[in-house]
Amino acid sequence: MATLEEIKISAKNNMSICKMCKSCNGETCRGWTPGPGGKGSGSSFVRNIAMLKHVTLNMRILREDAEVNSTFDFFGKELAAPIMAAPIANVKINYGSSVDEMTYLQALGHGCKQAGLMAFLGDGANREAFEMPLNLHRELPDHAVMTIKPWLLDQVFSKLSEVKACRPRAIAMDVDAAGLILLKQMGVPVAYKTVEDLKKIKEYANVPFIVKGVMTIEDAQAAMDAGADGIVVSNHGGRVLDDCAATIEVLEKIARYVNKRVKVFVDGGFRSGADVFKALALGADAVLIGRPFSHMAIGGLQEGVALYAAKLIEEFKECMRMTGCITVQDIRRSCVNVHF
Template structure:
């Protein structure tokens, strides 16, 4: 099975929830929420794609980098490359239903392990979606991360306990899900979090806590003050609020402000291995991959997820050779490989 076969299968199976456009820029699927698109006009989804696309890499071949190092440690786990699977749920109402939420969770958790990395399982209005993700992590002896919607603190802490019982590597809150349409449809209240809210949640567990959905320096600093282990610079795939900044626009500034104090992950519009390199050069320690993993699961199940991740890893390796980037652990020094000084 190769990536072309996976995409072909996924296109046939997704029932027009996603038609796997030649350029996955969020235009065809604009407004399809629930579904695979961005909110309202799809502007935030499209901007995430376009702004990352504007970042260009300087090809450099007069150097001695012939075997770049891709391994990176996150939350006590050494990963084969600095990428993890983004938390995505709702296979029936977002992806067409070819795979169930249980099947999708198993595909991503075990497919990620096969590729030497880890998956984040997600939370949504249907409580079954989170539970099947937790069950997959438990079967994988804890090799996974549980990301929880910004519910009431007591509800978040209940779900953290489930993650702890499953042996999860880390937990997180995707605070950018504070206004999600899908949560409202299921009558599941979510909302913003204060500094004191975050402190209460973080102090409730010994697991590393990730705050996903940060787009400004001031909120990145709040996460540091609260004691978070990591942030994800993300606009939730443009699926919550239209007309937001793109992660690629704000990542450098955030990294310069807090990069020495907290792990920084980036999420949004990662479509090939060179996109990982761009985010690393902009200041991320690692990235999350979302939409292509959906195609991997639907187009090839667990093997499809593994092949998708290994394809990204191979592309990143080649991109590093052709730009002179020697080791992902030195990603804070990668900015010199970009043509653009300012995104």
């Protein structure tokens, strides 16, 4: 069985664009979009990572020992931990991957299932880029969530009817993709969405609906007005707006405002179980992790994804153990300090 280090080396050899840096922090790939990087100066990706280091954990161990329970309920599906793979599409164009898209998707989905986690799946400009994740979703209805792009409404409804046939737990939409360079370059019609648009989409989906790409309380309110069941605090990994706030900086304010009315997920720069713990202490229900999961799929297929997932879960449980949290509900604001 390969080690994580061996899988990283294999990932590096299997990618011609992404450099598989020791720390995936957005420095080397500043401005590489299309590519794995952040938009423009790349500062939003870099900041996502940097600001996470300004949250520290409070150790608390003088208590009776007890078995930690890291399980999390995702709209009725119990997961091993509040951790999910973020949707990452088009690994050939973005990473220069020698592993084809379907093999990558299979690795991601089955690796997450093996570890008891959930994989969000992306959507793309052509029919194939939608059909491949859809086929995987059909195979793994309980471990995958389709993330539809904010196409014009007719196209959204037509895609939703196909996703609904997969008996989904939930459906997501990355509303911030309205700002994606790759789609703009391809002349693909994505559009900004109003509350009225989102209401129609939620009504048509008729399953838990997650709005991905919320960075302000105003947009959180708009998503709730539309009847969304969850939001993802996300700046698309720094790929849609340069000089954007880091997601960890805005998370607490948004989660307090939402006040448990809908689920709050977050992504952007989360790399370890400790990072996941920080997000939960600042009000998130669960965390999505993007680039590292795709590296593991490209470098080690299902085994690589499952190995990284197991490492994340173990790190997360270790943080719970060392801060006196027995269940995820015990993780609270006083478990961390915020230095920004």
